[in-house]
Amino acid sequence: MAGDPVAEKAAASVLKRAVELDTARRFTESLVCYQEGLQLLMEALKANGQDENRRAELRKRAESYMSRAEFLKKHIENEKEAGKYHEKIEIVANSIGHSYQKVLGRFLDEYVTKVEIEDPYVRSTHQVYNLLRLSELLVGSCRNLKSIFLLTGKESGNQQDMLDELKQSLAKHKVVLAVEYSSTLHDREIRLDNGWIIKIGRGLDYFRPPEGKFSLGYCDYDLRPCHATTVDIFHSSKVRSVSNK
Known part of the structure; x- marks a missing residue:
């Protein structure tokens, strides 16, 4: 043939x-x-x-x-x-193929200038690494990105040092990272100023720990098994600003 x-x-x-x-x-x-x-x-x-x-x-x-x-x-x-768009994704326990690129990538474009992240658990080392991975995706996909705003819970230890280091690294790419803390925060969502809102039941921390530093999935999140969680996707022409709360 x-x-x-x-x-x-x-x-x-x-x-x-x-x-x-x-x-x-x-x-x-x-x-x-x-x-x-x-x-x-x-x-x-x-x-x-x-x-x-x-x-x-x-x-x-x-x-x-x-x-x-x-x-x-x-x-x-x-x-x-019409402000009615809603899409739901169920991530099954131990499934793979759910990196931030797969979950968020199709919504990231040249119209995104600001990203707002509301997640109470960006505290420990691996959780800040999750934010780093997301930040890398945002910088690589949104050529007009200017700022990232994070609202999270406060943790004693080196949380502040890790976030400050990420802030300095983003500044080299002309992206401002602003961080605020809340002791009552429970919502978990990501808002893009092109109108897309992504709510992940477990927030950014829906990946299982890798088996080791030299195991598949340590670097490539598409190969890392996940916890069970739900992703709800909405679109709104008016994106609420957490920084104006």
Whole structure:
């Protein structure tokens, strides 16, 4: 058969995942998969230039998936404008593949200039490391990022020193980290000033400890097993500012 069977197989896998996410009403994730799958399908379509029957079949599949992707895109935009968008993700205990990039990455763009994090448990060393990982993602994905605001609980020990070091490092990238403390805080959410609000039941600390410093998952959070938690995603044109409480 003429064409690129590798591209076809990859497209089929990604588009299958898109349909699964679509069925689960995880629409923003589904849309990303539809777009990636369609790109792969178009590559396969170009490679099948000598087989008109195969080209017709792939073109029909592409049109069907493209139609669904366009519908989802409009649906998401309409729900955002109406202030009704809500998406729920269940992270199963011991599952992998839930790094901050996977959970948050699709919402990070050039329109994000400020990120507000409300999490009572950014206190111990590994919890501040979680904030560091998130900060790396934000700096790498949001080219116009100016500030990160953290509201968390106060802990005796070296919490302040660790956060000060992160603050100095972010300043080198022209990002200001402001930290405030609360003894009554219980909410856990991340607010982006492009309107997206992500509430994670366990906050940033939903990963299980790695088995060792030289075990898979120590550096790559996609390979690190997770605790069970729920992620709720909303969109609002008016993002509440915790710094104005």
